[in-house]
Amino acid sequence: MRSKEIKRFFSEVRKKTEAICRPLAIEDYSVQPVVDVSPPKWHLAHTTWFFEQFILVPYKKEYSLYNEDYSYLFNSYYNNAGERVLRPNRGLMTRPTVEEVYSYRGYVTTAVEMLLEEAPDDTIINLVEIGIHHEQQHQELLHYDIKYILGNQPTFPSYETAEILTEVERQKKLIAIEEGVYTIGHRESTFCFDNELGVHKTYIQPFLISETVVTNGEYLEFIEDGGYEDFNLWHADGWDFxxxxxxxxxxxWYKTKGTWHYYNGKGLEKINKNLPVMHVSYYEAFAFAEWKQMRLPTEFEWEVAASKLQYGQVWEWTASAYLPYPNFKKAAGALGEYNGKFMVNQHVLRGASVATSDNHSRITYRNFFNPQLRWMFSGIRLAK
Amino acid sequence: MRSKEIKRFFSEVRKKTEAICRPLAIEDYSVQPVVDVSPPKWHLAHTTWFFEQFILVPYKKEYSLYNEDYSYLFNSYYNNAGERVLRPNRGLMTRPTVEEVYSYRGYVTTAVEMLLEEAPDDTIINLVEIGIHHEQQHQELLHYDIKYILGNQPTFPSYETAEILTEVERQKKLIAIEEGVYTIGHRESTFCFDNELGVHKTYIQPFLISETVVTNGEYLEFIEDGGYEDFNLWHADGWDFxxxxxxxxxxxWYKTKGTWHYYNGKGLEKINKNLPVMHVSYYEAFAFAEWKQMRLPTEFEWEVAASKLQYGQVWEWTASAYLPYPNFKKAAGALGEYNGKFMVNQHVLRGASVATSDNHSRITYRNFFNPQLRWMFSGIRLAK
Amino acid sequence: MRSKEIKRFFSEVRKKTEAICRPLAIEDYSVQPVVDVSPPKWHLAHTTWFFEQFILVPYKKEYSLYNEDYSYLFNSYYNNAGERVLRPNRGLMTRPTVEEVYSYRGYVTTAVEMLLEEAPDDTIINLVEIGIHHEQQHQELLHYDIKYILGNQPTFPSYETAEILTEVERQKKLIAIEEGVYTIGHRESTFCFDNELGVHKTYIQPFLISETVVTNGEYLEFIEDGGYEDFNLWHADGWDFxxxxxxxxxxxWYKTKGTWHYYNGKGLEKINKNLPVMHVSYYEAFAFAEWKQMRLPTEFEWEVAASKLQYGQVWEWTASAYLPYPNFKKAAGALGEYNGKFMVNQHVLRGASVATSDNHSRITYRNFFNPQLRWMFSGIRLAK
Amino acid sequence: MRSKEIKRFFSEVRKKTEAICRPLAIEDYSVQPVVDVSPPKWHLAHTTWFFEQFILVPYKKEYSLYNEDYSYLFNSYYNNAGERVLRPNRGLMTRPTVEEVYSYRGYVTTAVEMLLEEAPDDTIINLVEIGIHHEQQHQELLHYDIKYILGNQPTFPSYETAEILTEVERQKKLIAIEEGVYTIGHRESTFCFDNELGVHKTYIQPFLISETVVTNGEYLEFIEDGGYEDFNLWHADGWDFxxxxxxxxxxxWYKTKGTWHYYNGKGLEKINKNLPVMHVSYYEAFAFAEWKQMRLPTEFEWEVAASKLQYGQVWEWTASAYLPYPNFKKAAGALGEYNGKFMVNQHVLRGASVATSDNHSRITYRNFFNPQLRWMFSGIRLAK
Structure with missing residues (x-):
């Protein structure tokens, strides 16, 4: 990427993050209702800290930190921190205020923009590019976290949201893929994350895969058929969960007066049977597939079939545990913590959601979450 | 109390509550760092709800609720609530916003003031009086909770606080009280809480009691003498705690670079040895007394000796469990929940703190907390 | 007590403990189903350890320990232990075996008997007396613990038990006691525990107290009237519990096919409405009294009225928290841990149960338990 | 397998299980120190229940249950149980006694032997074969559980154990395997578990694999080099763990007086540096490999290289999550719960341990455990 292009990209992404937070009241910025949900303020500051810590501090001449405390407070790589008396508990950290955090953002945004005008070398451009993609990942998390924060208010407030879904047809067509050796992983020269590299061959058995994802209507049939009461459909861990x-x-989802409703940006509404089902755990996706006498695709099957699928509204659970590709290499230093250290106890999701940045919606992208998580925009596609 | 007097009293107390919150940023209003600490916003709203629910709704003609949801959201008497989908979790309730809560306060304050101008009968005056005292109790809790919220920020911010203590002399003089039958409880016609009633006689053995409370300097000696390492000084539960x-x-208290500091309104400061020790649990008060080869006074001893004591900076743990007085009667209805239901697993504290309203500082006042709590302004007085 | 008498007393008590364990299978000796229930093997060994540690080691010439490990394994005064790698977890300690523990008992019993034949001085006789009373307290705990262990087998086995109760009349007569100054505490020269000493005066207000304890039939009415669903009857902590x-x-108690049954020594049986209710917590005793519009007596009221009461089948919860008497003194050394360190978060029970040794059934005896415990033979008496 | 052969096989395996328990005292049979460790008595009964429930009840004419309760008490497939008042808690179930369980074993063993003499059809023979392999799996668990029970006695008793390890050379030789398409899964006609079926092709990249497993000596170097303090080597979950x-x-392992010891069948002994390291979690295996700048092999790599490896003393963690093979089919009915429901949150181990039955030591065998478990005989082999 050339330096001009990256500067524009950078500025747009920084603004987008702030736009996502626009519907929030000051009060909404600081809470952490469950451990997986970070306060929006933290996202705003942490993505900023990333640029300051990995780019401005080492590469910008005479850069002076906005605030020394922040390098401690907004570090998510806690492992080498720790000299302070109190560990920051994200949801209880009312200071710095939201206003101060926006001021911090402005300060760092300007400094990076200046750096990008000074004919930066490739190292800097690459780091900024990682920083931007990192911020875009946090944008998606912001969508999830804001929904969780507002969706757990007893008053179910409505707000302006990215959650605009399109109706899909119920599964009709199964696409057949032939067996053979396929190549997996990111082969283009464009940006990707370290976990997509390690291009390698894999042997795929013949399989069928649904063109569309599962709808609320299909999922409702599973519920009404007693899917949540039949342990034969579930993993032992899923059943316990x-x-x-x-x-x-x-x-x-809430059943009120005998009818299923769900919370979305417009408050509490009746279920629309034609929209993709969303907010299911891996356990539920697996149990649903069992009930249908089908199965989830592996991430390799998904990647091989991707060009023939309708996808992009919800992330799709795959049958694959999140593991390193054969030639996976950790980046050096703190950035090396980025992906590798999460490669256990997680399952891969493929595709993209309505909350995903367009440039992240690529067929090699490996998203991953713990099997019990449900607050992200996760759905189901079947194979057999 | 006459209606004019009570109106002035009411207006002052309502303003005072808001003044206590003045040093807060919007962000500080909503967090609940531990279960015993309520968000300041909740205190502001709950004390308002109390007037709305128990006075305006039953007694003000054509009163219309500020917001129907609030009667559910700001009720601390949860036991008969419960029809809603989500239970409000005080620390995660970002809506209504602080601004809306202040507007709610204004609405209710005005309505009560109008009611008090309409020649209210005794029932109403008595209820308003309880409401005011209730709000004053929450004022003291606000002092504790604000300190806890800010004192658990990794940055130890300073703020304008009521925590202004005066140096006291180390224990010098022990006051002797003779044995005999004494009368305990509130005998005047002025306001008191239900737990102070049930005036009754009690037999007191002869005892000595210190004129002053324990200082930081004396407590430091206990620490340095290994008080926290000698299990013989502690209750079994205290030792476990x-x-x-x-x-x-x-x-x-934090030991930094070999010296003890503490957090107070001015940030982190060196310990002042001549101030009363504060923020100790009952377990610590008891262990300190054991180490001094003395004991804590009972609440009856304290009340009998009170006129001869210097008190009023910190609440003082007594040796007495919080139990009903012989003729204790619960008030009817929801107000009956007020004190009686807490009469187990708590210890009585007597005196008053710098955060206590003047009119609550009376010798029959029975404060009470669980023996392990420390976030309130609690100190130690010795007897033997 | 003369040395001959004490020797006979000692031998009888040692045998009695073993007799209580007679219905047990080897497997029943080692489990600890909840933290409050100790394995019978542990009781057998710990009461033996007490004699070895406090009498034989210091006073018996050339005494050699049965096994050095045991002084660590069967010490309940853990606070000064701790040099070992693993802390003994009573319920997982399968070694030493039951057989070895009986052999340890025999060894120590013989050694103490020999010591008692050597014209022991008063110090030794007093210590042996404490040891015997200590063992008798554990006998009562053995009854509770054995019932809990067998009563939590899915098969509800029957066994030979001390739980033989006599029918009582429903409350008929309330005994009136006059107000005045009364003396409390153990005044005779016979044995008592440290917590009964500190004889002192107390002022009692006039009160009425029931001659008999509450029956299963009365308690059933409380259940059927919705006592467990009406939070107004409960302490806040009790309601949470x-x-x-x-x-x-x-x-x-188990409701099977619409009828209440309970587990006792004979397996699962239908409730007998005329027997005293048993196995209730303080919270339940309090709520029952509220429901009856009465209250529990204080321990002082109980002691004053005791001579007029029918008691001795179940321990009776009192309204009194367990606190030191005015002149309470801790014994020196490890024995000082005996009672004082438990004087917080507990309530006093008075009377005696069918599992109590006759010589412990005295009107000054202060039993105590945490308010939520129910596995002991605890019942209810009302006052007002 | 012919009916005669299977009868001999059956009888031998039944006796072997009992032989493994020979070093136990009665007391050792009933405890469950952690949730993953079942009481030996439970293993003895559960493996018996399996034959009774799946073979005798449906196929043996006029078979009468040994005891109706047992079908409930010794069922590990709890999901469809549940009508009883109390759920059996394995570690607290002192009844039936060990003696009764042995009698139950005898009764069922005889009944199965009689059935096998009556010219059983293939269905029965296949089920008995599964039952035998099921019991052999429990034999291995018995070795782990007995070690855990005795190894957590504060006295570290010695006992007769199968844990007899042979010294191995430190890693010297790396075996190279060529890339290509390989076939995975059990292809012979002999017995295997359902998770080994679904023979399928897989593409393997070229790799190197160590001929031998990691020794205590090598692992000690990792410890002494600060392996447990360097978070860069660990998964995020592993570091938390x-x-x-x-x-x-x-x-x-215990460090006593500066030297590392471990508990094995002979009590507490000094570490032998030349034996395979054992009792490590997946997290530790992974961190060790990172430290060596190598990695763990996948289960497919392991299977492809197996014929060239020295293995059989310890199970070897692989990099592979435990997932179904492409053509995996669940067995019908309760037996279908056998493997499939565990296929999440687990990692595969390959090889065999000194506690494994010889006939289970095959190159397609897929063992699996949660990544944090360490009580099984688990070790490490490296690849790159």
């Missing part, structure tokens, strides 16, 4: 947490439907 | 929570000093 | 643990009846 | 549990060495 739904029992312990008394789960009987996707996240944000 | 300090082991499990790794407690080695009062709350807000 | 029964909600969290889904408690709707005394421990060991 | 070792921090939270204060893990600084394999299970059963």
């Amino acid at each position: 739904i029992r312990k947490n008394k789960i009987t439907a996707p996240l944000y | 300090i082991r499990k929570n790794k407690i080695t000093a009062p709350l807000y | 029964i909600r969290k643990n889904k408690i709707t009846a005394p421990l060991y | 070792i921090r939270k549990n204060k893990i600084t060495a394999p299970l059963y």
Whole structure:
């Protein structure tokens, strides 16, 4: 990427992040209702800290930190921090205020923009590019987290959201893929994350895959057929999970007066049967597939079939655990923590959601989450 | 109390509550760092709800609720609530906003003031009086909670606080009280809480009691003499408590570079040895007394000796469990929940703190907390 | 006590402990189903350790320990232990075996008997006396713990038990006691525990107290009248306790096919309405009294009225928290841990149960338990 | 397998299980120190229940159950149980006694032997074969569980154990495997578990694999080089795991007086540097490989290279998550719960341990455990 282009890209992404937060009241910025949901303020500051720490501090001459405390407070790579008396608890950190964090953002944005005008070398451009993609990942998390924060208010407030879904047809057509050796991984010269590299061959058995994802209507049939009560459909861990947490439907679904509703940007609404089902855990996706006497595709099957699929509204759980590709290499230094250290106890999701940045919506992108998580925009596609 | 007087009293107390919150940023209003600490916004709204629910709704003609949801959201008497989908979790409730809560306060304050101008009968005056005292109790809690919220920021911000203490002399004089039958409880016609009633006689053995409370300097000697390492000084539960929570000093004390500091309104400061020790649990108060080869006074001893004591900077743990007085009667209805239901697993504190409203500082006032709590302004007085 | 008498007393008590364990299978000796229930093997060994540690080691010439490990393994005064790699977890300690523990008992019993034949001085006789009373307290705990262990077998086995109760009349007569100054505490020269000493005066207001304890029949009315669903009857902590643990009846009560049964030595049986209710927590005793519009007596009221009461089948919860008497003194050394360190967060029970040794059944005896415990033989008496 | 052969096989395996328990005292049979460790008594009964439930009840004419309760008590497939009042808690179930369980074993063993003499059809023979292999799996678990039970006695008792390891050479030779398409899964006609079926092709990249497993000596170097303190070597979950549990060495390792010892059948002994390292979690295996700048092999690499490896003393963690093979089919009915429901959150181990039955030691065998478990005989082999 050339320096002019990256500067424009950078500025746009920085603004986009702030636009996502526009519907929030000051009060909404600081809470952390569950451990997986970070306060929006933290996202705003952490993505800024990333540019300051990895780019401005090492590469910008005479750069002076906005605030020394921030390098400690907004570091998500806690492992080498720790000299301070109190560990920052994200949801209780009311200071710095939202206003101060926006001021921090402005300061760093300007400094990076200046750096990008000074004929930066490739190292800097590459780091800025990573920083931008990192911020775009946090944009998607912001969508999830804002929904969780507002969706757990007893008053179910409505807000301006990216959650605008399009109706899909119920599964009609299964696409057949032939067996053979296929190549997996990111082969273009464009940006990708380290976990997509390590291009390699894989042997795929013949399989069928649905062109469309599962709808609310199909999922409702699963519920009404007693899917959540039949342990034969579930992993042992999944069964324990739904029992312990008394789960009987996707996240944000509520049965009121005998009818299923869900919370979305418009408040509490009746389920639309033709939209993709969303907010299911891996356990639920697996159980649904069992009930249909089908299965989830592996991430390799998905990648091989991708060009023939309708996708992009919800992330799709795959049958694949999140593991390194054969030639995976960790980046050196702190950036090396980026992906590798999460490669256990997670499952891969493929595709993209309505909250995903367009440039992240590529067929080699490997998203991943713990099997019990449901607050992200996750859905189901079947194979057999 | 006459209606004019009570109106002035009411207006002052309502303003005072808001003044206590003045040093806060919007962000500070909504967090609940531990279960015992409520968000300041919640205090502001709950004290308002109390007037709306118990006075305006039943007694003000054509009163219309500010917002129907609030009667659910700001009720601390949860036991008969419960029809809603989500239970409000005080620390995650970002809506209504602080601004809306202040507007709610204004609406209710005005309505009560109007009611008090309409020649209210005694029932109303008595209820308003309870509401005012209720709000004053929450004022004291606000002092504790604000300190806890800000004192748990990694940056230890300073703020304008009521925590202005005066140096006291180290224990010098022990006051002797003779044995005999004494009368306990509130006998005047002025306001008191239900737990102070049930005036009754009690037999007191002869005892000595210190004129002053324990200082930071004396407590430091206890720490340095290994008080926190000698299990013989502690209750079994107390020993478990300090082991499990790794407690080695009062709350807000930090040893940095070999010197003890504490957090107060001015940030992190060196310990002043001549101020009263504060933020100790009952377990610590008891262990300190054991170490001094003395004991804590009972609440009856305290009340009998009160006129001869210097008190009023910190609440003082007594040896008495919080139990009903012989003729204690619960008030009817929801107000009956007020005190009686807490009469187990708590210890009584007597006196008053710098955060206590003047009119609550009376010798029959029975404050009470769980023995492990430390975030309130609690100190120690010795007897033997 | 003369040395001959004490020797006979000692031998009888040692045998009695073993007799209590007679119905057990080897497997029953080692489990610890909840933290409050110790394995019978542990009781057998710990009461033996007490004699070895406090009498034989310091006073018996050339005494050699049965096994060095045991002084560590069977010490309940863990606070000064701790040099070992692993802390003994009572319920997982399968070694030493039951057989070895009986052999340890025999060894120590013989050694103490020999010591008692050597014209022991008063110090030794007093210590042996404490040891015997200590063992008798553990005998009562053995009854509770054995019932808990067998009563939590899915097969509800029957066994030979001390739980033989006599029918009592429903409350008929309330005994009136006059107000005045009364003396409390153990005044005779016979044995008592340290917590009964500190004889002192107390002022008692006039009160009425029931001659008999509450029956299963009366308690059943409380259940059927919705006592467990009406939060107005409960302490806040009590309400949380029964909600969290889904408690709707005394421990060991099961509703099968619409009828209440309970587990006792004879297996699962239909409730006998004329027997005293047993296995209730303080919270339940309090709520029952509220429902009856009466209250629990204080421990002082109980002691003053004791001579007029029918008691001795179940321990009776009092309204009194367990606190030191005015002149309470801790014994020196490890024995000082005996009672004082438990004087917080507990309530006093008075009377005696069918599992109590006759010589412990005295009107000054202060038993105590945490308010939520129910596995001991605890019942209810009302006052007002 | 012919019916005669299977009868001999059956009888031998039944006896072997009992032989493994020979070093136990009665007390050792009933405890469950952690949730993953079942009481030996439970293994003895559960493996018996399996034959009774799946073979005798449906196929043996006029078979009468040994005890109706047992079908409930010794069922590990709890999902469809549940009508009883109390759920059996394995570690607290002191009844039936060990003696009764042995009698139950005898009864069922005889009944199965009789059935096998009555010219059984293939269905029965196949089910008995599964039952035998099921019991052999429990034999291996018995070795782990007995070690855990005795190894957590504060006295570290010695006992007769299968843990007899042979010294191995430190890694010297790396075996090179060529890239290509390989076939994976059990292709012979002999017995295997359902998870080994679904024979399929896989593409393997070229790799190197160590001929031998990692020794205690090599692992000690990792410890001494600060492996447990360098978070860069660990998965995020692994780092949390070792921090939270204060893990600084394999299970059963204790540093006493500056020297590392471990517990094995002979009590506490000095580490032998030439034996394979054992009792490590997946997290530790992974971190060790990172430290060596190598990696763990995948289960497919392992299977392809197996014929060239020295293995059989310890199970070897692979980099592969436990997932179904492409053509995996669940068995019908309750037996279908056998493997499929565990295929999430687990990692595959390959090879065999000294506690494994010879007939289970095959190159297609897929063992699996949660990544944090360490009580099984698990070790490490490196690849790159």
